[in-house]
Amino acid sequence: MYKRIVGGLVLFSILATLLGACAIVDTANTANFPTAHMGGSTFIQTSITLHKGDMLNLVDDAASTHIIVNGSWQGNTQKPATENGAPTVNKTFSGNDSGTVGPFTSAGTFHLYCTVHPGMNLTVTVQ
Ligand SMILES: [Cu+2]
Structure with missing residues (x-):
């Protein structure tokens, strides 16, 4: 025993x-890197500030698919964009998962959006 x-x-x-x-x-x-959270169909916060060289952590808190790419929604229209100094972003989340995009190596203001959910925009400011 x-x-x-x-x-x-x-x-x-x-x-x-x-x-x-x-x-x-x-x-x-x-x-060490900033984190933006995603809900069912939106970014919980619509902007985030990074320092040059940071990666961006994205956390999908919902059981929801998100496909995050460069550009933004303007109304109900997707506007894919290539922004000078932004890393190419094309990241799929399948629900309750997380991932990292970047690094963001140039200062500036960059735009990411989700191709699945109209209006799901994130503004990334790098300083
Ligand atoms: Cu989404």
Whole structure:
């Protein structure tokens, strides 16, 4: 009985160490960069400020597909755009997932939108 408890404790501490190590690796990749969240059909925030060289983290908080590209919605019309100094963005989210776009290496104001949801625009200011 005593042996079983000790064995369980050892196993638990090994698992806790492994999980802890994974968590550290996961956050190290993305923690330093700004994050914009997406809901069911909108960006939760419609603008975000980055520093030159930053990546942009995008988090899909909903069970909703988003396809994020360069350009913007103007009314109900998609206006794809190539903006000088902006990285090419073409990132698909399938719901409750996240991803990174960039890096944004030039200062300026850039526009991203979702091809699925009319009006779903994000303005990225890089300084
Ligand atoms: Cu969308």
